[in-house]
Every structure is written in structure tokens, then in C-alpha cells.
Amino acid sequence: MNSLIKVTNLNKTFYFQKKKLNILRNINIDIKKGEMVALLGPSGSGKSTFLHMIGLLDKPTSGQIYFQEKITNKMNENEKDQIRRKNISIIYQQNNLLNDFTSLENVSIAMISANQNKKLSITKSTKILNKVGLNSRLEHFPSDLSGGEQQRVAIARAFVNEPNLILADEPTGSLDQKTAKEIFSLFLKLKSQKRTIIYATHNRELANKADYKLLINNGSIKRLNA
Ligand SMILES: Nc1ncnc2c1ncn2[C@@H]1O[C@H](COP(=O)(O)OP(=O)(O)OP(=O)(O)O)[C@@H](O)[C@H]1O
Ligand SMILES: [Mg+2]
Numbered sequence: 590m591n592s593l594i595k596v597t598n599l600n601k602t603f604y605f606q607k608k609k610l611n612i613l614r615n616i617n618i619d620i621k622k623g624e625m626v627a628l629l630g631p632s633g634s635g636k637s638t639f640l641h642m643i644g645l646l647d648k649p650t651s652g653q654i655y656f657q658e659k660i661t662n663k664m665n666e667n668e669k670d671q672i673r674r675k676n677i678s679i680i681y682q683q684n685n686l687l688n689d690f691t692s693l694e695n696v697s698i699a700m701i702s703a704n705q706n707k708k709l710s711i712t713k714s715t716k717i718l719n720k721v722g723l724n725s726r727l728e729h730f731p732s733d734l735s736g737g738e739q740q741r742v743a744i745a746r747a748f749v750n751e752p753n754l755i756l757a758d759e760p761t762g763s764l765d766q767k768t769a770k771e772i773f774s775l776f777l778k779l780k781s782q783k784r785t786i787i788y789a790t791h792n793r794e795l796a797n798k799a800d801y802k803l804l805i806n807n808g809s810i811k812r813l814n815a
Contacts (some may be wrong), residue, residue: 599652
């Protein structure tokens, strides 16, 4: 009950120079609504790969991915796009902001393109940028922001639509501990609204704030209870 993302018998292989790389092997996982999950594992273990698949941006080599108990494998791009737009926000490891747009525009566009009223989008985006400490950087372009500031714009953009699922790929990688903690309090607030957050991290302290951890190692994923 209340399954948000369920993965069964999932395998992911890549080919590189004709060599087969088994990145994920026979993964079975059920992530429930409202859970906050930390994704751990050494560099190259498959964290980003896993997040991209459950964000429906990449396909497993074999196995099933269910979103809200519906199988996604046979959905066309349009159907997956619908699910993503309504439910999922991704904070990428490389934050991929739009370079020709200011902080405020980068965030408000996410709302406007979800058919929200423009004025409301700007008000709400301003508010959330304040919350991540960027009130004096609203008109800056990504190239005029520090790495950590860019990351915070990307976080604000992911939060502004209050999605059911946030996938965050090392969202606090370029942030100092204090700022990272402030960002985390936003995560916790979303969790209290029954949103699901899955975040990859190398930071032990932040990983400990999760309900439980998933450790990827040598192709398998092990659940570690907090
Ligand atoms: N398109 C691809 N073709 C071949 N190999 C790939 C491809 N994409 C990823 N890989 C390999 O898959 C492995 C897992 O990559 P992934 O980006 O998921 O790791 P990660 O756990 O996110 O690492 P990090 O902590 O460094 O971000 C890596 O060894 C990478 O080289
Ligand atoms: Mg990664």
C-alpha cells in the first residue's frame, strides 16, 4: 500500500568499448509515499543511474519500474512526460540551469510551464529563493553565481511546484555544512507534507537524517535502517 516507486528485478548494463558493465543487478525496492531516503555508495556505483531510471529519464535494461503502482515500462514518452511534469522534480548533479535566465526566471519558469499564473509564480519563486538565502541574487545569471548558489537555485526550482517526488543527486555537494542544513530543513518540511525525497549523498551527517539508507555497492542495493 502507498507505494510510490517500486522496482522489480531491475538490471542496468552499459556497454563501453564493447565491454559490458553490469551497473545494477536484480534490484528490488519499494519506496513509499512520504519517505525520505538517502542513496549511498562509492563514486561510480550507480547512484545517478538509479535516480535517472526512477525519474523515468532512462530505461532499465530489464526489469520493471512502477510509479504509483502503474507499470511504466510500456508507456510512451508522452505518458512518462505527463507523470514527470505532475509529480517529479529532479535536482541534477550538474545543476543545469538555463544560462540566459536569471535566478528568479529559472525558478518561476518551472511554475509557469506547469500552467501557473505568472504573477503568482513570481511571488512564490521569490519566496522560495529567499528561503534558500538568495534574496539578493534574484537578478543574477547562473554565470554570475557561485557553484553553491547555482545549486540553491536548482533546489528552489525543484521545490517550487511541491512535487510528490524529489530526486536529488548530491544536492548539497557544493554547500557548506550550515547552508546544507538549512536546505535540509526544506526537505523535512516537504516530507511533513507526505512528499517523497530520495537523495544521493556522500555526506554521512545528512544521510543520517533519512528514514533509511539505500547502499549501492557492486551492483546490488542494500537497505540500511537508520
Ligand atoms: N552512458 C554510459 N555508458 C557507459 N558507462 C556509463 C554510462 N553512464 C554511466 N556509466 C558508468 O556507470 C557507472 C555508474 O555511474 P553513475 O553516474 O551512476 O555513478 P554514481 O554512483 O552516481 O557516481 P558519483 O558518486 O561519482 O556521482 C560509472 O562507472 C559510469 O562510468
Ligand atoms: Mg552521480
